[in-house]
Amino acid sequence: MLEVDGVSKRYGDVLACDDVSFGVRPGELFGFVGGNGAGKTTTMRVVLGVVTPDAGSVRWSGHPVDHPTRRRFGYLPEERGLYPRMRVLDQLVYLAELHGADVNAAHRAAEHWAARLGLREHRDTEVQRLSLGNQQRVQLAAALVHDPVLLVLDEPFSGLDPLAVDVLAEVLRERAAAGVPVLFSSHQLDLVERLCDRVGIIQAGRLVACGSVSRLRAGAGSTLVVDAPLAPAGWADRLPGVTVLDVHNGQTRLRVRPGTDDQPILAAALATGPVRGFTHHHPSLAELYRDVVGVGSR
Template identity: 75%
Template sequence: MLEVDRVSKRYGEVLACDHLSFQVRAGELFGFVGGNGAGKTTTMRIILGVVRPDSGQTRWAGAPVDHVARRAFGYLPEERGLYPRMKVLDQLVYLAELHGFGVNEAHRDAETWIARLGLRDHRGDEVQKLSLGNQQRVQLAAALVHDPEVLVLDEPFSGLDPIAVDLLADVLRERADMGVPVLFSSHQLDLVERICDRVGIIRSGHMVACGTVDELREGSGTMLVVHAPAAAPGWADGVPGATVLNVRDGRTWLRLAEGADDQPVLKAALATGPVHEFSRHRPSLTELFRDVVGGGA
């Protein structure tokens, strides 16, 4: 298990992490999401030792993360950390050797990831001559080439086309199935919802929601979608236990309070005229994210 335990970090007046705690279990894909400036990148840099926390601790397998432990981590930074004039194969071999691989083993693993990530045609190219998407593939290969025990990836899907996104998702699932804890951040919430075992939502340095998507849905209350085309604006105001969340495409989206009955909502809708739709709605991760980051429950 990778543990972040009550980690805090301040930059002047900005509190990037505020007693932040969470765990990424062995064999788990953990999606780390939040708005810009929420503290995701700072947290990842603390885990990797790039930034020293003001307080708190990170642990791997029960022991504090030190330099020796970090040699077994695979890291993909948000900003690319490649040598632009170095050829793809040479770069991956060099990075594998930095992690203690012998020359033959480094070449073998570099060639494996070049093939797996669709870079065979570019193995002899300088990184700076590649497209942004292929540069991202090389950066991913650099994080994987030394067979890491932990993966920490900051926006790994950035710049990838849909085929490459599916390929990377498969690779991350395979690594997790091998017992590797995988922590990654992404703004592609539909993808996070599809592939992650658990999700943590961070806001202003706090972990404000954490669990499976189904667990987060349970905490969001019951949502209703009502399509009453003749209804005037504000038709649902005053319905006991109901809060209007949004009105779009002629439909009204409402949340019911815990234990509230949906029949008063239906009665109020029927009082306006015909009702074409009255249904319960399972919120997507994107909707949950907007609610939580926007200050909701």
């Protein structure tokens, strides 16, 4: 189990992380969501010991993370980087060995992950000669090649084609099933929603929401789509417990706070004319995210 406890880090005037605390359990896929510069990368770099926090600590199985433990972590940094003139397989073997694998195990693992991530034909190609997408696959293989006990992946899906996205999603699920805590960040919220057991939303360095998507939903009420074609603009603005999300083709999407009675809403809609549809939806993670970070309520 990975525990991030009260981590703070300041760069000059910018508070990149402000008392960030969360945990990732064995076998859990934890999605890290937030805007650019929100503090995801800094938090991950703190976990990997690449950045020393000003305050707080990172624990693994209850103990502060030390160097030998960190060596068994797998890391995909935001700024991708490999030796440009090294061949794919050599690079993977080298990294596996640096992580403590013996020569034979390193070769086996390098071959395995190269094949798994569709790089078999590029094994002996210099990294700089690969397409960006394939370089990204090598980078992923580099994070996986030493059979890590924890995966920390910063934007692992960016730059991948749809097939590679599927392969990676499968790999992550498989690693989690093997008991490995997986922490990854992404801007593809649908993907996060689909994959993750739990989600942490970070904004301006603070973890503003953390929990399973369904728990986040429970606190957020529901999305109500009202199909009232004749309703004038602003018909729902005064209703208690209701926020208008958008109006499109006569359909008004409303965010209804938990515990709000929806019958007065229906009555208000009927007062404008015919109502052809009145449906509750679970808000998507994207909608929840906008709620939490306070934008998108137009």
